[in-house]
Each structure stands twice: as structure tokens, then as C-alpha cells.
Amino acid sequence: MRRTCFILVFLVVLGVAALSQGATNNDYCVNPIFSSNAVKPNILINMDFSGSMQFPAYLPDNFGTYDGSVADCGTSYISTTSNYAKRYDKDRDYYGLFDATKYYSQSSSRYVETACGPDANRIGTGATCISGNFLNWLTATRIDVARRALTGGRSNTGGGSTFLESEGSVYVIRDSINHCQYTVTANVTANRKLTITNYGFGFTCPLNGVTDHGIFSVVPAGVPVEGVVQRFYPKAHMEFMVFATGSGSWNREGELRSGKDQPMSTLVASINNEVPYNGTPTGEAMWEAYDFYVQSNDHTYANNTAALGKANGLKDPYYDGSGTGSTPIWCRKGFVLLISDGAWNGSVDPMRVARTMRVTDLRPELAGAQNVTTYTVYAFGADADGKRAMKATAMFGGFDYSSTDTFPYPYTNWPATNSLSINFPFTQCDNPTRWDAQCIEWDKNKVNLPYNYFEADDGNELASKLEAALTDMLRRASSGTAASVLASAEGSGANILQAFFFPKRMFDDAEIDWTGEMQNLWYYIDPQIGNSTIREDTAKNNILDIFSDDIIEYEFDVGLGKTVVRRYQPNSAAQKGGEDIPSPVELDETKNLWEAGILLWSRDLATSPRTIYTTVDGTNLINFDAAQAASNGTLQTYLQAPGDPTLAQNIVNYIHGYEVTGYRNRTVTTTFGGSTGTHAWKLGDIVSSTPRLKASFPLNSYHLYAPEGYNDRTYYQYVNDVDASGNPTGIYKQRGMAFVGANDGMLHAFELGRLSFTGLTSTQAARLETVDATLGTERWAYVPKGALPYLRYLTNTDYCHVFYVNQPVVIADASVNAGGSLSQDPNYTKTRASWRTILIGGMGIGGACRDTTSSCTTCVKTPTSGVGYSSYFAFDITDPLNPVLLWEFSRDDLGFSTTGPAIVRVGDPAKNGKWFAVFSNGSTGPINTTYHQFMGSSDQNLKFFVLDLLSGPKSSVTVIDTGIANAFGATLSSSSFDVDRGNPTASGATPYSDDVVYMGYTMKDATTWTKGGVVRLLTGNSTNPSSWTVSKVIDNIGPITTSLTKIQDRKNGKLWLFFGTGRYFYRIDNGATIDDPDSQQAFYGVLEPCYMAGTNTLNAACTTSVSAGDLQNQTGSSSNLSPTALGWYINFPTPDTGYKAHRVLAQPVASYNGVVYFLTSSPSTDVCSLGGYTYLWAVWYNNGGAPPASALSGMVVTQLSTGQIATPILKKSDGSSALTQAGGKAMAVGQGVNIGGGFSLLGPPKPIRKILHMKER
Structure with missing residues (x-):
């Protein structure tokens, strides 16, 4: 069954939580492996240091010559007619060695602060009470001021104190305004002395009597000189x-x-x-x-x-x-x-x-x-x-x-x-x-x-x-050097959401760390698919005009060590013309449709407070606000603030975006919308959580004809907002929301907007309209229960990066509504009202996997007993503005929540059926607390966890143990499969009911986790998961960390499974140690031995497996397979110098015409690298050979760790294949690695009842 649906479950922990006495930020600190180490400039x-630097900073000078090394600036006059602009101005603060707000007296040939003053003129009341502001005006030289700014001033010690020394020229100033003569003398530049006498017949200088005062300023104890x-x-x-x-x-x-x-x-x-x-x-x-x-x-x-x-x-x-x-x-x-x-x-x-x-x-x-x-x-x-x-x-x-x-x-x-x-x-x-x-x-x-x-x-x-x-x-x-890293992007046919993060980011007035951004860009799908382009909203009018909106291309500039965006004006064919100005620009300088991070930064929390939810019982939403923090004792405990409402409120307020004294600063000044402002940056880094859209297009394909779907008319009515009679109803076509997890502790819901294609001119392809809020506005956010104990680390002034909500977000439709209420009644007759839209998120490698009381040594323990586990969570977002929390799921044998779910449906096609979320255990860690890397091992058996999609762990959790020791599962997206979908009338067929879940895994090999295989979970079309059976498809190959893909060849009675090996969890000591650096990895095409050719169905009782020896090596070949071969494999080539072994880190994609596409990434050992290098492969499904050029069309859209959105085109302009490496099977894509974000294949539609729809698998 083709679905892109993930589900998350959570565990309600009862009882009083105990705090771990030793847990610190460092215990959970993990830096993304594909961000470069911060290379300092x-x-x-x-x-x-020419002589003019000795001149007075604020006074007139009349330089004549040098006396030794001392500049003699002669005698100058200040009056209403001479140098009046340089007179002493009491309303101006003069910068120098003295505190302009204090008063000084001479003691032991140095000026010390005294309690006298102030006086109305800010000069002083006499020789023993002189204004520091006046002393700065009178004595500061250019070098004094430069040093004070650069180093805090030339300092020395003596007599038990630290003092600043003035250095520079000698001069005489005759001041007719204040009736004073000021004489500065020195025998060397750093031994200056000040004398003040009366000037002018009959006048008295207010500071008369200063005689040979040493121009040294004693620094008060405890005040740093910097x-x-x-x-x-x-x-x-x-x-x-x-x-x-x-x-x-x-x-x-x-x-x-x-x-x-x-x-x-x-x-x-x-x-x-x-x-x-x-x-x-x-x-x-x-x-x-x-x-x-x-x-x-x-x-x-x-x-x-x-x-x-x-x-x-x-x-x-x-x-x-x-x-x-x-x-x-x-x-x-x-x-x-x-x-x-x-x-x-x-x-x-x-x-x-x-x-x-x-x-x-x-x-x-x-x-x-x-x-x-x-x-x-x-x-x-x-x-x-x-x-x-x-x-x-x-x-x-x-x-x-x-x-x-x-x-x-x-x-x-x-x-x-x-x-x-x-x-x-x-x-x-x-x-x-x-x-x-x-x-x-x-x-x-x-x-x-x-x-x-x-x-x-x-x-x-x-x-x-x-x-x-x-x-x-x-x-x-x-x-x-502190790379802006692209997290993920999804094309809706007209939009691309691009998320990226900055480990360090400089603004107008400050540098802050671990910030995120997500922007919405146009994606123009050209009738000639290979000419499709990413576009700016150049006119900033929310309309895609194919002749005026600039085409943008991402380019990794090796010289600059970063990805830049080049802007091109469309030519007369609406294709790339001349480069526009300015170009190139930074990732965050493109003219986007909206930008979530800057919008959230500019939000005035006093007039527009944020809506943030959480849960303390895994079932009910509560407001995550100061009121709850003050009164909810359970929330206080989960926040590591037991019995301390003030601390809990401070943490909550900080997460909302208020600054709290003593906490990590996030306040920056920048310009947005033509005006400059100062606010706290609120959006955290988005690393691996792929932004997902809840828009007007169908999330699933149940309404399509076989083999794409089941011609389900109830689902057709749901996604088209009509009832059985064709009358308008519902909000499916009116919705537009984007969801993404961030490492600020939250899942965020942003206003995406709604695409409209009416009222456009001939040059306009689409319009993005607001639904009921400003485009890009955060509508609500959710802090998982499992993330609560770690929020306090975000406040640390020396914060070390922690993952919070890092699992890709998934949205799917499911018929789980019975009789107008959310109820899993599998026998309820399905109607349009049965359908609900479910959102699933997860913490990924955020959180922990064992209780703080555990004795394990190779795991990650929670900081608070009973809470803080890495979790999955599920929402009903049918009405996206009013989310309904379904459940949150975690347990101490789940490991980290990295597999995501497979969505399984079994039951009568005419009924609601029974829907399940299937998970596997993720890695148990540990975290290297020296290099801050996640090591990706496991101390437990490989297991499946089967939950009711709607009720999650509130009803029951079926655990299916595979018996494979020290192992963890790969991602499960698109892993469930209804073998009968394409042949619903075959003997024994059970259409609209998933037969199997396929999953790769990683297992221990002596002392490393570098082996793996594939298992199958057969449902037997039973609504009781306790009767489901698990068996191996293949084992003793390399580790598998991503999902499989499939091609069902009904004509020849074969089911092909495709997957690649490789892992990449850590990169230590500037690349000196890289995860599984040199093991040769491979890509496999394996025939499912349990597939029955006569009926094109699976044998539910089969446990047969294949071995690597049953497969044919097609590394350098495109020949047909031997009749006895049960599949094929391709060994990856030796990497280039400075790079490590190729590996598969993203799910493959199989096209309808028999070409299988996949990416390999080769990590770099270079400290300057932002991950490595990525290659695109395309092979023929039944022999692993190079596909003919005639089978290649369209383009691939993927994103790399450098921030680059790569769009390799599969054919050259002369019609030949663009894949020129590895015997016509591969091509270079770009600098950076692809981890988990996957890629989209954009090509012509299948010519039978196939609509064009771009969807990440």
C-alpha cells in the first residue's frame, strides 16, 4: 500500500520523578556530523603608530617637533572665536581612561575615584574633585583612546592596585571659556603630568591648584580591563x-x-x-x-x-x-x-x-x-x-x-x-x-x-x-565555516520549503548560536520536466511569474567554503538567462515568499503571544505557559525545577522567547520589512526534521485506480471536500500549514498559505494566498513530554548543542473515525466522515533511552526518573488550527526514536479497517561526551512495536522480538506493502490490506556495529498483531540505516527489493575518526523468495531467506542475470583522496519504468568539509546494469549538508545519459552529504491513470 504516513506513540509514566544528581548539559550534547567544525577566521x-597618534583626541593641536620621542603639540587656544568646536561640552560623554560618570582626586600620583560631586558643569569643584568626563576631554590622546577600545587601556600595577597609563604628547591649552590654562608635560611619552592654573586677568579657574598630577587612572577592584x-x-x-x-x-x-x-x-x-x-x-x-x-x-x-x-x-x-x-x-x-x-x-x-x-x-x-x-x-x-x-x-x-x-x-x-x-x-x-x-x-x-x-x-x-x-x-x-546547513525540502508542485541552520550566526550587533530558519520558495514545473526551476518571489507579490521571478541555483563555492545562491533573469523561453544583480547571495538573502524564523523573531510577544502546548500525562494537552509552570507541580518536576515555580516560569518564559537575566542571550538587531528592530531569536536549529505540508493535495492515493490505489470513493470525497451527493463540505481544500521539528524543544506549525491557480495572466503560474493569517506565521507549537527535562539546558550561557525534536515530520490520512467520534472500529462502514488526517513527529536522537536509575554503561540515561525518554507523538490535525493530541509513546527498550513508523492497514476494504503504527527500536547510543557525537550502537535485541494507530499505548503494545542481538532498525517510511493492490481479483488476494513490512537493520560485528540485513514482518492479514510473524530476508551484509523500496513485476511474477548499506553517525576529531570509514558498501536488488509467481501474492507462512552468495556481482556489468541468481549487487568504488567509503544514507526511489535511483555519500576527512560528496546512481531493476538513455527523463531534487539544493538533470541536451561514472550508472551531484532527507524524482507521468504529483518517499 503506497502511503507516506508515520505514527508516534507515547508512554504515560506514573509516580514521583527523581532527579539524577549527575546529569548535565554535556551528557546530552551532540553536534551534527555534517556541520563543519567552527573554523575561526x-x-x-x-x-x-605614527606620531600623530600622540596628539590629543579632543583638543586642538599645534604640532611643531619631537622632544626625544615625545610629540610637542605647542600652545593652542579655545575661545568663542578660536577652536570653539573643541571646547568642553558638559552634555557630551568623552571616552578615555577615566569613567565619565565618576569624579577623581589625586592620590600617590594617581587619580582615584572619589565620592565628591557632581557639579552642574561636569568639570569638578576643585583640585581634589575633578570630573572623569573632563579629564578624558583634557588628557586623552588618540593612542589612549585607541588602546582603551582595543585592549581596555595600557595597564600597570603597583601599590596594590591596577591603573591605566596615559601616553602621548605635551601641550598647553589656554581656555578662555573656563578661564583655565592646562599644561601637560612629559619627559617620556608614558609619564605625563597635568598642571591647571588660572587663565585671564581677574578670572578664577574652577580647578586651579592642580600641580603635576600624574595622568594615571586607578581601576576599581573587580572591574576588568578589557x-x-x-x-x-x-x-x-x-x-x-x-x-x-x-x-x-x-x-x-x-x-x-x-x-x-x-x-x-x-x-x-x-x-x-x-x-x-x-x-x-x-x-x-x-x-x-x-x-x-x-x-x-x-x-x-x-x-x-x-x-x-x-x-x-x-x-x-x-x-x-x-x-x-x-x-x-x-x-x-x-x-x-x-x-x-x-x-x-x-x-x-x-x-x-x-x-x-x-x-x-x-x-x-x-x-x-x-x-x-x-x-x-x-x-x-x-x-x-x-x-x-x-x-x-x-x-x-x-x-x-x-x-x-x-x-x-x-x-x-x-x-x-x-x-x-x-x-x-x-x-x-x-x-x-x-x-x-x-x-x-x-x-x-x-x-x-x-x-x-x-x-x-x-x-x-x-x-x-x-x-x-x-x-x-x-x-x-x-x-x-559555521555552515548554514540545509535540513530538508519538500516540493508541492509549486513550493519548496527549505530549512537550514547556523551553528553560529552574526547579526548587526551580536553573535548567537544554534539558530534555525525555514523559507518558502517557488518551484516552477516546466512542461519540459528537465527545465523545471526553483524561483524567487522577485516582485514580492506572492505570484509566480515565469518571466519576471528570478531563477535561482545553488552553488558550493570552494573558495568561500560555503554554498551561495546565484540569481538569473528568465529569458524569452522562461529559462535561465543572464545573471541578475546582486548575485551570488547568501542562503538567507533570497527573495522568498516567507521566512519563518525572521517572522518569529519580529513577533511582539506582548501583543501577539505564542500558543505552545505540552503534556504531562501523554494524553491531554496543556498550555506551556508561565501560569502552568507556577501551579503544576508535575510540570515543574519534569522541567528539573521540582518545587521551584520561579525557576520553572523562567524556563518556560525563555522557551517562549523572553530573555531572562543570567540565561543565554538570543537578542539581536537586524532589518526586516524595511525597518530595523531588536528582539530575541526564537527558532532553533532544524537539522533532520524534514518540513512537511498539510495542503490541498491528497496525502495518499487510495482514491486512484489500481495499481496506484483502490478507487476508494469515500477518500475521494474527503480530499475533494464533497459528500456522497457532490455537495461541498469540510476544509481539506482550504488548508495550508507547514510542520517542522526544531532543536528548540518544539514541533512548530507555520502558516503555509494556499495555492491558487485562478485569476492569473498568461505568464503567471500560481498564486500563494493567505488562509487566515500572515504567511509564515507560527500558529502553534508543541513540546513533547520527553523533551521537557532538557529545556533548561537551552538557557545555559555555555550551551552545548542538544537534539530535541529532530525526527522528520510525517502526515497521512486514515479512516479511524467511527460514528462521528475518534474510535478504532474496524467493522464500521466507511464513509467520507471516517477519514482523519494524522500527524506524527518524533525526537530522533533527542532525549534518552534508559531511566536515570539504570546500570547500563553504553546507553543514554534520562536526567529525571520516569521522564525524558526519546519519544514519538501523534496528533489529529484534521482541523490544523485545533490539534488533538492522540498519544505519546516511549519505553526503555525502544531506544532512540529514529525509525519512524510504518503504517499498516488490514481489514475489509469497505470498512474502516484496523490501522496500526509499527516501530522498531533505534540505537541506544552512547554519546561521546568529549567529541559530542552520537555513536550509533545497541545493547538490545531487534524488536518491532505494534500499536493501535488511534489509541497508541493506551490500549496495548505488541512487542515482536526478532532474536537478533545487539541490533537496531532502519527507517520504516514506505515500508508497508499490499502485494495484492495491483491484482485485487486474484485467487487469495486481500486488497486494501497490507501483507508485509520490510525493514533493514544494523547489528554488532565483534566490537563494531557494521553488519546488518533485512527482515520481513508478515501480517497474514490478521487484525491481531500477536499472530504476525518475522523472518530474515538476508543477513550478514553491511549495516542498513534507511528504508527499502520495491518493484512488483507482475508480468514475470517477481517482487524485487532494493536497498543499500552504510552508516554515518559520527565524525570525531576534525574528521580524524569517521564512522565505519573504509568498509566497502554495496547496493542490492534481491528477489523476495516468499513471493508466489502464479498468483502474485505472498506466502504468509514463508520464512525463506537468501544469502549474499545467492546474488550475482554486477559491479562492472550490465549483463542479464544467471537463471539461478536470486538477485544482484553492486560494490561501490574506492573513494577519492580525502574521502571515505561510499554509503547509502537516503531511501532509494524506484520509477514505474524500471529504473532504480539512489544516492551515495562519501564523507570527507577535511576539517573544512561540510560533510563530504554525494553521487546519484541509476540502475536497471532486474540486473543492476546501466539504464538506457531512453529510460531516463526528468530531474532529481535533493538537498545536501552544505545548504545546496541540487537538481541534477538525467539527460544531456543531446539526449544521451548524464550518468557517465561507474560504467554509466552514476554522476556527481555536489559537495555535502544527504542524510535522511531523501530526494524527489520529478519525471513525466505514467501514461495510465497517473497524475503528476511530486512526493518524497
């Missing part, structure tokens, strides 16, 4: 380079003071101890930055030989480790953070060097392309030439380039002038007067400036701009 700080360097050091490899001209040791034209992987204290000290002096050789220093990334002394402006060591991870930015054992990290992003306060005055234009680093592969010996992006921060400068140069350097050092576009728009070659003379804005990029689309190459924000240029006129601004620059670098690095 490399940031080289290249900083101007800046952006300390905050970002854990997130990036950072180096420090200095530039300034001079003679002898003062000549520093790009000297590397702190190299790769130096301790943070060394990096901070190198910034704090450098002395500003003399000229500004910016371009020369940029060449030295180039040499650092190249790891070669190509230039001689500075001697950095000691910091260079190609392929040594202690020195080379593109390697990690040490010495000869270093590992290449080719995907690492490289940046230069150029900080300067003036115009360059050397012989090299920094703009030219920045472009060279941007467009050149600096390390051609490594994989990918190693380019460096330059960010510039222009600090304090009033030099127009310097400002222009820093803008141009950013523009040429950060633009989006391509092989045909190696200069930033509007340039096609070098400018006629140097960077000191390039004026902004450009005529072509002067928004809003004119702004050409190509300007986005460097002006991402349409502000007529490079996105990577930052400017600061004062200290507060400098601190924020440095933070912004570093944050933007991490954002650009994390989008590739």
Missing part, C-alpha cells in the same frame, strides 16, 4: 602589526609584534607597549601583511622572518597544529584590520596592495582560494586625503570580485590618480540620486561608502566602530 590588526581584543580573541586568530617611519629601531614599516596563536597577554602587551612616532608608511605595511598571509619574505620593509613558517600551524594562518604535524585549514577566512588616523606618506599606495590581496589566490598550493579582505578604521583624522585613501583602500580591498570582474564598480582598471585623490560618492553610486545595481559589490548598505570602511571622530565612536568591524568579519567568516 584570522584577523591581522595593522595599526598606525577591550575588543579580549572579547574577540576566543573567536578568531589575531595578530598585531605596527607601522611608522623613523630611523633605526623607530623605523617600523609593518613589523609583526605578535604572531599567530600568541597568548592573549602577549597580543595585548604588544599593542599597549608600542610607542607612536613619526611618519605613516601604510602601503609598505600592507605589503608586509601580504607577506604574512603568503608566508614568504617577498618584501623587505620589515624583518618578520621569525614570524614566518609556511605549513607550521604555530605561524602559518592557513594551518593549525605545530611543526610537521600541522593540518591545512584552507577554508579559513583572512582579514586585515587597518587602523590609521592620517594620510599615508610612504611610496606605496595601500589601495593597490589591498586589491592584490582581495583578488589573488595567496596560497595556490592549498585547496580553494585564499583571499584576504581589508577593513579600514579611520580614527580622529581631519585629513581629507587620509579619509579618501582609507575609503578607497576599503573599496578595493573588500569588493565582490569574479574572474571577469576584478575591479570594483565603476572601475575596470586602476584609477588615474592614487587613493589620496579618489572622491566619494561616485556619480554611479550616489544614493538616492543614482545608485547602479553594481554598486552593491562594495556598498552593501546603499550609503555611498564601502561596507568595510568605518570612521570615528571620538573615542566612543571608535570603540563601537572597532566592535562593528570585527563583528562584520566574524559574520562573513561564520556564514561559511
Whole structure:
């Protein structure tokens, strides 16, 4: 019976729960194997230490010369007619070494905070009570402010305290406004002293009497001294380079003071101890930055030989480790953070060097392309030439380039002038007067400036701009290295739902971890199936226009180490034309129909609270809200907050999306719908839970004619919203909902919208209409009982990833309604009203499989006794806005809920029949708590669990033990089969009644779980599952972790079973240890020996099996099988260098014309890899040979762990097969692996009573 229906069951646990005293977040932490390890970027700080950095930050200067190394800035005046703009402004907060909100007095030649003040003018009341804000204005130098922003300031210790030291120039300021003369003296740059006297005849300075005060600020006890360097050091490899001209040791034209992987204290000290002096050789220093990334002394402006060591991870930015054992990290992003306060005055234009680093592969010996992006921060400068140069350097050092576009728009070659003379804005990029689309190459924000240029006129601004620059670098690095991973997609014929996640994601103001997103895109099914395309909603009007909505294609950019989306304008044939601008874009930058995560982020919980349910008894829904948390003692216990309503409320509020003090921050600022806002990000990562649609098309095929269905008119009435007389009824055609599980603890229900095909123009293919809410809105969510104890880990500030609701969601229709009530009466005469729509979800590898009191050592135990088991759950969602919880099912021999159910129906075709959900036990773990990987073993027998679909474990659970030890089941989707469906009138036929469930399994082989086989569960068409029998089809082959597929060849009296071997549960230590790395796996086509050719039925008493020796090796052959062969197999080829053995991780698909399609994935050992590589295979069903090109048509739609939706076309334009590998049986699909998401085969319809319908199997 062809159905895509899964069901979930739950166990009600009674009694008082006890907490495990030792359970922690780390016990359940598991990272997805196909997300790359977070590869930290490399940031080289290249900083101007020329003499102007000694100048005062806020005061006028009148520089004359140097006294030793100290800049003499002479005497300047402040009055109503001279330097008035630089007067002290009490309403402005000045940034420097002092706390602008405090007052200070001198003690032991240092300033310490005192309890005096405040005064109305924020100056102070005398020499012993001076405003910190005023001291910042008066004493701060540019280098003081830069250091305070970068490192927290130049600090020292003595006398039992920590204090910040001012460094810089000497000067005299005569202030006619405050009637003061300020004199700053120093014999060396870091020994500055302040004297204040009266200025002007007859006037008194309010601070008169300050004499030789040391300009040092004592830091109060307990206050950390830190800046952006300390905050970002854990997130990036950072180096420090200095530039300034001079003679002898003062000549520093790009000297590397702190190299790769130096301790943070060394990096901070190198910034704090450098002395500003003399000229500004910016371009020369940029060449030295180039040499650092190249790891070669190509230039001689500075001697950095000691910091260079190609392929040594202690020195080379593109390697990690040490010495000869270093590992290449080719995907690492490289940046230069150029900080300067003036115009360059050397012989090299920094703009030219920045472009060279941007467009050149600096390390051609490594994989990918190693380019460096330059960010510039222009600090304090009033030099127009310097400002222009820093803008141009950013523009040429950060633009989006391509092989045909190696200069930033509007340039096609070098400018006629140097960077000191390039004026902004450009005529072509002067928004809003004119702004050409190509300007986005460097002006991402349409502000007529490079996105990577930052400017600061004062200290507060400098601190924020440095933070912004570093944050933007991490954002650009994390989008590739902390991969955005595609979870799954389903095509409805016009929509594709694409879910992806970010282990780390940078927003405008913060980096947060483990966020999810799901977007809805158009899918245009062209009459020529091979020309079908994924489309944006370019006009943002919810209408698919085949000539104006851009075609999008996913491409894994090896150089960037991530998947990008390329946008193409449709041509006159509505096919791919020229590339649109901007292109490429990030996964989350496409113009989608709706995007669930950002909509949930923008939701105001005060005016639009979320509807979230849970259960504490496995039967009844309750609101998951603060009121329940305050009053429901059972809920408190399950949340690991027994007797603590405040803690329980905090956890519940946090899950809803409220921020709680002391919990992990998720609040970010970003732009949506044209406005910028700040909210908590609420949608968690979506890894393996395939989004499923509850839309207007039939979920099953019961209403079709044989062999696709049973011509069931009651089901026809149900899915077409008509009664027996043809009158409209019901809501089937009006519904539109998308369901997905996420690792935020919930199953989510989102407003999908309804497809409409009326009122369209000739160029429009579909319209997506809202039903009764904004498209993409979350309507409700559900926290399984089994997930409740783990929710508190989400609040941890050092949260380590946990799986929660990770099993693919499944929806199916079943006739389980009797007499207007939900009741399993198999003998009730079936009507339109019998049908209900059932949703099944599961936790996958979320939760645990044994009680906390268990003595097992290779399992995962619950944190709370009696609750926290990995579970399945089932809902009646006939009315999707008012879900009815049917049951939740878990038990301590179920293992993890990874198999999903097979849906089995037996009984009279005219009656409701008896419906069952069949599960098998999943793996029991364990979790490697060092590398945070799920190991995929089992300490128990392989079993089936048979439940009543409607009542679940509330009635009974039939356990069928196979006797196979230390084993666990593969996925069960589409595993039930009604052999009589195509021949309902045959002798002994029992149509509309499933005869068998086929399941693969994995079992222990000595010390590894690398063996497996296939079992059959025969129903004998009995409504009593206790009479069902289990037997082996084949054993002692490789492990099987995914579903089988079948072809029933009635003409020749044969039933073929198809499956592949392979497992992939863990990837440890940056790929050094990979699950079952080298075992050769295979794909099988096996004849079912229990199939009776004469009647095309199964022998319900048969237990016959086959062995691998009964099969014919067709690895390099397309010949016919020997008459004695009971099937065939194909061994997979040796993988490419850097990859491990091919394996089957997704269910195969068998087409009606005899071609069997399947995917293999080859995991990568590369730390930069996002999983591995995937291949598409197509073989002939009865011999495993290469199919003829005439049998290939259409395309495959699949998704890979890199975020790429791959759409390989099966035929070339000349009509030949596109499968050119493995003897015409395989083709490369793309970078990444496919795990559990499966694929869709989109091809022409079968020419007999077959409707076009795209459905994942």
C-alpha cells in the first residue's frame, strides 16, 4: 500500500520523578556530523603608530617637533572665536581612561575615584574633585583612546592596585571659556603630568591648584580591563602589526609584534607597549601583511622572518597544529584590520596592495582560494586625503570580485590618480540620486561608502566602530565555516520549503548560536520536466511569474567554503538567462515568499503571544505557559525545577522567547520589512526534521485506480471536500500549514498559505494566498513530554548543542473515525466522515533511552526518573488550527526514536479497517561526551512495536522480538506493502490490506556495529498483531540505516527489493575518526523468495531467506542475470583522496519504468568539509546494469549538508545519459552529504491513470 504516513506513540509514566544528581548539559550534547567544525577566521590588526597618534583626541593641536620621542603639540587656544568646536561640552560623554560618570582626586600620583560631586558643569569643584568626563576631554590622546577600545587601556600595577597609563604628547591649552590654562608635560611619552592654573586677568579657574598630577587612572577592584581584543580573541586568530617611519629601531614599516596563536597577554602587551612616532608608511605595511598571509619574505620593509613558517600551524594562518604535524585549514577566512588616523606618506599606495590581496589566490598550493579582505578604521583624522585613501583602500580591498570582474564598480582598471585623490560618492553610486545595481559589490548598505570602511571622530565612536568591524568579519567568516546547513525540502508542485541552520550566526550587533530558519520558495514545473526551476518571489507579490521571478541555483563555492545562491533573469523561453544583480547571495538573502524564523523573531510577544502546548500525562494537552509552570507541580518536576515555580516560569518564559537575566542571550538587531528592530531569536536549529505540508493535495492515493490505489470513493470525497451527493463540505481544500521539528524543544506549525491557480495572466503560474493569517506565521507549537527535562539546558550561557525534536515530520490520512467520534472500529462502514488526517513527529536522537536509575554503561540515561525518554507523538490535525493530541509513546527498550513508523492497514476494504503504527527500536547510543557525537550502537535485541494507530499505548503494545542481538532498525517510511493492490481479483488476494513490512537493520560485528540485513514482518492479514510473524530476508551484509523500496513485476511474477548499506553517525576529531570509514558498501536488488509467481501474492507462512552468495556481482556489468541468481549487487568504488567509503544514507526511489535511483555519500576527512560528496546512481531493476538513455527523463531534487539544493538533470541536451561514472550508472551531484532527507524524482507521468504529483518517499 503506497502511503507516506508515520505514527508516534507515547508512554504515560506514573509516580514521583527523581532527579539524577549527575546529569548535565554535556551528557546530552551532540553536534551534527555534517556541520563543519567552527573554523575561526584570522584577523591581522595593522595599526598606525605614527606620531600623530600622540596628539590629543579632543583638543586642538599645534604640532611643531619631537622632544626625544615625545610629540610637542605647542600652545593652542579655545575661545568663542578660536577652536570653539573643541571646547568642553558638559552634555557630551568623552571616552578615555577615566569613567565619565565618576569624579577623581589625586592620590600617590594617581587619580582615584572619589565620592565628591557632581557639579552642574561636569568639570569638578576643585583640585581634589575633578570630573572623569573632563579629564578624558583634557588628557586623552588618540593612542589612549585607541588602546582603551582595543585592549581596555595600557595597564600597570603597583601599590596594590591596577591603573591605566596615559601616553602621548605635551601641550598647553589656554581656555578662555573656563578661564583655565592646562599644561601637560612629559619627559617620556608614558609619564605625563597635568598642571591647571588660572587663565585671564581677574578670572578664577574652577580647578586651579592642580600641580603635576600624574595622568594615571586607578581601576576599581573587580572591574576588568578589557577591550575588543579580549572579547574577540576566543573567536578568531589575531595578530598585531605596527607601522611608522623613523630611523633605526623607530623605523617600523609593518613589523609583526605578535604572531599567530600568541597568548592573549602577549597580543595585548604588544599593542599597549608600542610607542607612536613619526611618519605613516601604510602601503609598505600592507605589503608586509601580504607577506604574512603568503608566508614568504617577498618584501623587505620589515624583518618578520621569525614570524614566518609556511605549513607550521604555530605561524602559518592557513594551518593549525605545530611543526610537521600541522593540518591545512584552507577554508579559513583572512582579514586585515587597518587602523590609521592620517594620510599615508610612504611610496606605496595601500589601495593597490589591498586589491592584490582581495583578488589573488595567496596560497595556490592549498585547496580553494585564499583571499584576504581589508577593513579600514579611520580614527580622529581631519585629513581629507587620509579619509579618501582609507575609503578607497576599503573599496578595493573588500569588493565582490569574479574572474571577469576584478575591479570594483565603476572601475575596470586602476584609477588615474592614487587613493589620496579618489572622491566619494561616485556619480554611479550616489544614493538616492543614482545608485547602479553594481554598486552593491562594495556598498552593501546603499550609503555611498564601502561596507568595510568605518570612521570615528571620538573615542566612543571608535570603540563601537572597532566592535562593528570585527563583528562584520566574524559574520562573513561564520556564514561559511559555521555552515548554514540545509535540513530538508519538500516540493508541492509549486513550493519548496527549505530549512537550514547556523551553528553560529552574526547579526548587526551580536553573535548567537544554534539558530534555525525555514523559507518558502517557488518551484516552477516546466512542461519540459528537465527545465523545471526553483524561483524567487522577485516582485514580492506572492505570484509566480515565469518571466519576471528570478531563477535561482545553488552553488558550493570552494573558495568561500560555503554554498551561495546565484540569481538569473528568465529569458524569452522562461529559462535561465543572464545573471541578475546582486548575485551570488547568501542562503538567507533570497527573495522568498516567507521566512519563518525572521517572522518569529519580529513577533511582539506582548501583543501577539505564542500558543505552545505540552503534556504531562501523554494524553491531554496543556498550555506551556508561565501560569502552568507556577501551579503544576508535575510540570515543574519534569522541567528539573521540582518545587521551584520561579525557576520553572523562567524556563518556560525563555522557551517562549523572553530573555531572562543570567540565561543565554538570543537578542539581536537586524532589518526586516524595511525597518530595523531588536528582539530575541526564537527558532532553533532544524537539522533532520524534514518540513512537511498539510495542503490541498491528497496525502495518499487510495482514491486512484489500481495499481496506484483502490478507487476508494469515500477518500475521494474527503480530499475533494464533497459528500456522497457532490455537495461541498469540510476544509481539506482550504488548508495550508507547514510542520517542522526544531532543536528548540518544539514541533512548530507555520502558516503555509494556499495555492491558487485562478485569476492569473498568461505568464503567471500560481498564486500563494493567505488562509487566515500572515504567511509564515507560527500558529502553534508543541513540546513533547520527553523533551521537557532538557529545556533548561537551552538557557545555559555555555550551551552545548542538544537534539530535541529532530525526527522528520510525517502526515497521512486514515479512516479511524467511527460514528462521528475518534474510535478504532474496524467493522464500521466507511464513509467520507471516517477519514482523519494524522500527524506524527518524533525526537530522533533527542532525549534518552534508559531511566536515570539504570546500570547500563553504553546507553543514554534520562536526567529525571520516569521522564525524558526519546519519544514519538501523534496528533489529529484534521482541523490544523485545533490539534488533538492522540498519544505519546516511549519505553526503555525502544531506544532512540529514529525509525519512524510504518503504517499498516488490514481489514475489509469497505470498512474502516484496523490501522496500526509499527516501530522498531533505534540505537541506544552512547554519546561521546568529549567529541559530542552520537555513536550509533545497541545493547538490545531487534524488536518491532505494534500499536493501535488511534489509541497508541493506551490500549496495548505488541512487542515482536526478532532474536537478533545487539541490533537496531532502519527507517520504516514506505515500508508497508499490499502485494495484492495491483491484482485485487486474484485467487487469495486481500486488497486494501497490507501483507508485509520490510525493514533493514544494523547489528554488532565483534566490537563494531557494521553488519546488518533485512527482515520481513508478515501480517497474514490478521487484525491481531500477536499472530504476525518475522523472518530474515538476508543477513550478514553491511549495516542498513534507511528504508527499502520495491518493484512488483507482475508480468514475470517477481517482487524485487532494493536497498543499500552504510552508516554515518559520527565524525570525531576534525574528521580524524569517521564512522565505519573504509568498509566497502554495496547496493542490492534481491528477489523476495516468499513471493508466489502464479498468483502474485505472498506466502504468509514463508520464512525463506537468501544469502549474499545467492546474488550475482554486477559491479562492472550490465549483463542479464544467471537463471539461478536470486538477485544482484553492486560494490561501490574506492573513494577519492580525502574521502571515505561510499554509503547509502537516503531511501532509494524506484520509477514505474524500471529504473532504480539512489544516492551515495562519501564523507570527507577535511576539517573544512561540510560533510563530504554525494553521487546519484541509476540502475536497471532486474540486473543492476546501466539504464538506457531512453529510460531516463526528468530531474532529481535533493538537498545536501552544505545548504545546496541540487537538481541534477538525467539527460544531456543531446539526449544521451548524464550518468557517465561507474560504467554509466552514476554522476556527481555536489559537495555535502544527504542524510535522511531523501530526494524527489520529478519525471513525466505514467501514461495510465497517473497524475503528476511530486512526493518524497
